[in-house]
Amino acid sequence: MLDSSDIPFVATVLHPNLKLKYFKQNSYAPHEVQKIRNKIITLFSVYNTAASSDEAISNKSDDSDFMSFVSKRSKTEKTKGDIQRYLSEPVIDGGVDILAWWKGNETRYSSIISLVKNYLGVPGSSVGVEREFSGGVD
Numbered sequence: 001m002l003d004s005s006d007i008p009f010v011a012t013v014l015h016p017n018l019k020l021k022y023f024k025q026n027s028y029a030p031h032e033v034q035k036i037r038n039k040i041i042t043l044f045s046v047y048n049t050a051a052s053s054d055e056a057i058s059n060k061s062d063d064s065d066f067m068s069f070v071s072k073r074s075k076t077e078k079t080k081g082d083i084q085r086y087l088s089e090p091v092i093d094g095g096v097d098i099l100a101w102w103k104g105n106e107t108r109y110s111s112i113i114s115l116v117k118n119y120l121g122v123p124g125s126s127v128g129v130e131r132e133f134s135g136g137v138d
Helices: 004-013 021-025 030-058 065-088 098-104 113-120 129-133
Strands: none
Touching (some): 004 030, 021 030
């Protein structure tokens, strides 16, 4: 699993104009790029498995353990397929609104879209500590 220091890597890979190309063009060694790729694929798989488990808990039924296993496995395989397809496609040219791009491709990458929303849907902010605790007075 990734820790918080890996979040910028995930966000970079999720940018359809950058993906892994950013790392290749910025002096990252090939083994480092492969390590980032493997971490991303692992993260998507783990995230998808967790989402499937949450879904199974919320939709309790009389399904057998075997059917649950088959369902989770097929979702994991679809997720890996979506990730690998996304990473193998060429980056898109020019400036692009990342969130609009993902919204337009939501059905194409349906198995990874919830992760995209979690990583890219939170706007970054920077507030000085003293300003935050002083009630906004400079």
